[in-house]
Amino acid sequence: SEPVALYALGLGDDALVLAHRLGEWITHAPELEEDVALGNIGLDLLGHARSLLTYAGSAWGTSEDDLAYFRGESEFRNRQLFEQPNGDFAHTIARQLFASVYFDGLYRALRRSTDPTLAAIAAKATKEVDYHLDHSVQWLLRLGLGTEESHRRMQRGLDAMWPFVGELFRAETGLPEGGVAHVPLDVTDGGTLGGVVVDLEPLRSAFDEIVPRLITDAGLTVPTVPFARGGGREGRHTEALGPMLAEMQVLARAHPGVTW
């Protein structure tokens, strides 16, 4: 149904945008093993994105590529955490830590969705996200407890990404005003999504329990910076997304309608 598709679209955008950011690391990582590891995580996320966007698009007869390449910035529905620039390695680890805790809770719960496609996507994703979380936690410890410099940078990374944590657990919303390209405007939240979507409140509680402990175990301080306003699900983004999409979409847009 269309509300379900809209839900899948949001999750798909989260995964796509973060996958793209991780792809930017390749050939720039601090060691070859991290070229591989960040690439792996990015690939997993890209896989989730493709499944979710394909599923979303099937409700409207549109393809994953139409959705990825031919929507504008204000039509992207990803939450803002995922679009944040890579920064240094510690920034990337902080972003990935928060993202992985979020995805972990989300996909675990989504396995019990009454929507069989979403449940199947989630079942596959859960195992992968497990590894992603472990990767982030290991690096959180190494950087937090490693050297003075790495400690300082890791704290900066956490502080920089923290404002975007608040938005992760805010309720899903409808379409942004003006609609979304390739998505018909008359989608309304008519149907009940009761058993389909994940209740975010328990995820927030889990996050609030797990993450502060991980941070303090790594000798770091839980950030106190306020949460940003957010609004990614309504198409409101930070200034980082526009240039990212310019690069991501440039070739596809130069040749609309062709096959690659």
Add this chain to the structure above:
Amino acid sequence: SEPVALYALGLGDDALVLAHRLGEWITHAPELEEDVALGNIGLDLLGHARSLLTYAGSAWGTSEDDLAYFRGESEFRNRQLFEQPNGDFAHTIARQLFASVYFDGLYRALRRSTDPTLAAIAAKATKEVDYHLDHSVQWLLRLGLGTEESHRRMQRGLDAMWPFVGELFRAETGLPEGGVAHVPLDVTDGGTLGGVVVDLEPLRSAFDEIVPRLITDAGLTVPTVPFARGGGREGRHTEALGPMLAEMQVLARAHPGVTW
């Protein structure tokens, strides 16, 4: 005439691409004075670019913006030095040093062009480039003679930009195979450009005399890395230009034919 226009197009692209790179620094510079200084140099270069592209376009009835925003990577004729990424501040200073010495010789000589428009553009540019060169030289000294770290980084910057010096003094060429958008294909190098264009040989001699002295005065070593193949004037570019153009052109291309 068309060969003159083609010459102006190359010079205009040099200035445009470097101006864009300098614009990328704004709000990221190591101190506010450098936000201002790099912005100033960028603005001057953008001014040169606009005059040169407007003049080039007048031969074909096309505008500066058509040329800047609606040509693809292989149609850009800038020499490769100018498209090199900013890197750290020392990379930018190295690029600017080589660029300014080149522009300084070029515009001084071009003031005596038999083409009055080019001569006028050059006359104005000469004074500005004088300041650009001074800015680079001052920073070359500060970084070369400042701290151990700045010395190391400045040497890296020089080494990284040096391969693109060779191309600066190679002869101007005709159109790349396949032509250039907004530039008719039948341009031939029929006319003699004798008194119009600048002979690059004396510029090279001047460069070879000035630059090694500047570098050694700053306690640094003249790089010995080989020159890259180049080919910017024939539309062959390093991998840095494509993503830069994706960002630069994204908005204009999303709304072709409109006025801003």
Add this chain to the structure above:
Amino acid sequence: GDGRRRFEELLASESRVEPTDWMPAAYRKTLIRQISQHAHSEIIGMQPEGNWITRAPSLKRKAILMAKVQDEAGHGLYLYSAAQTLGIDREEMFDQLITGRAKYSSIFNYTTPTWADMGSIGWLVDGAAICNQVPLCRASYGPYGRAMVRICKEESFHQRQGFEILLALMNGTEEQRAMAQESVNRWYAPALMMFGPPDADSPNSQQSMAWNIKRFSNDELRQRFVDMLVPQAEILGVTLPDPAIRWNEERGHYDFGDLDWTEFSEVLAGRGPANAVRVSRRRTAHENGAWVREAARAYADKQATASAASRASAAPEKIAS
């Protein structure tokens, strides 16, 4: 004492207080806060517009935008200089900024998702800034008032450029007109809030007005701004997103609706769209540039030592004596 009497006389005669004049500690403190906040606002204000330098859709607009953002850096530098005459270091002020201890105008915590925002910032934000700042050209503190004269001149130029950006969009395609209107919708209320809370809730204003470093109340300035905007919006063909706007014959002013001050305090409290990014971008630039500034200092020191040594060796007898 004499100093205080002279200070009172200067204020009474609408004259300038200069750095060497005696002034009350609270006056100095208020000015330092006000001028440095203004400087910080210029510096942070570079970012929302800086966001479009690389994507400006024509070379002319690119040049204008680069020049504008650069002017803002220049304004920041003048204002830091003005504040320095009151006995505070630039390093100290800048450190307050990048550690998040200093305030800057909350308007710059909004983001610029579209090119039309370059128009709205010029027309609305710079417009509001001018309404605020023109009276400050007559501020009692000399260096501040003089800095404001120069800044206001450039700001009004910027406002016109913003207006022109919107005008070009409104004369353009349907898409461009929509882009302009959508942007004005987002910036209108935040721009009105730039004048600060309603007079009833603005306790510091009285003292600042007595010191001639604030000339009109927040609400007076806001009214002046709305009165200026309405006819300009008509020329542009954009709709100001406030259905309550109408001409009030009796007051000789435009009436307008109440503002959402909860929104204002949310952004002020750090929960706006971009608070997190603004300070940290500048701090990152500063930290990444530390080695550059150190090099410049080290080089300057070496030069100073070398020239002292060369002076010394040029005059050996004197040293020996």
Add this chain to the structure above:
Amino acid sequence: GDGRRRFEELLASESRVEPTDWMPAAYRKTLIRQISQHAHSEIIGMQPEGNWITRAPSLKRKAILMAKVQDEAGHGLYLYSAAQTLGIDREEMFDQLITGRAKYSSIFNYTTPTWADMGSIGWLVDGAAICNQVPLCRASYGPYGRAMVRICKEESFHQRQGFEILLALMNGTEEQRAMAQESVNRWYAPALMMFGPPDADSPNSQQSMAWNIKRFSNDELRQRFVDMLVPQAEILGVTLPDPAIRWNEERGHYDFGDLDWTEFSEVLAGRGPANAVRVSRRRTAHENGAWVREAARAYADKQATASAASRASAAPEKIAS
């Protein structure tokens, strides 16, 4: 002695030499050079393709490309491991790479200005690599041969993916077809040069063949490659940029034209399109990542100390005794 005899026997019987076996110093040295150069080529070879990860025109192609570049990093890591069994440190090899003292395949000094280059690299460059590497699966040195088995499997997958990219372009619009042809024009000759200079100019080959770490001569491999390409080019519908290509009934092979070996030596000498960029990109990544690696080391040391201490405190009597 015994070792040498056994070594000769292993070669004669086409068996594997293992790390613990005796081997001639020159054999060891040659292998270290060859394996580490191969590893470096994989690492540097990530860049020309990495250039298009952010711009891949469909999500499927993006995923395939990311996976491929990542495979190359993996190949680099296996090969470093294989070389390490010969007694050289990975740090030492990597340092040779980023300081420009080590060689890597010259083909990666070409640039990838268009998406079609992702196709050409797969089809032509990986194709040539496979021709080179399949015989190396039988290389006499065990760890190398086994690494090559795994690598060849993935490479042939990569080659097919490259072919498919070109096929999609050739089945596409006029612009896409032109993009594919232009790219093949650029990569064809450099790919043929990947087999090294003509046999007459390749002095090291004899010894390597005797040691079973090279199985066919440069020219034999090049011929094999051309024979493979021509029919594939026909399926694709691209023209190989060599008018001399024609079937030679008598030889049972395709004839092809001479290559421009000046071009080859220019690129080898560092004057190619991207030599300058390749090594310095990897070096910059390495330098920017120094603090990360230091942190990992420091953390590992602390963990080791802590666990030693906890073992110690868990068994106090033993320590005391």
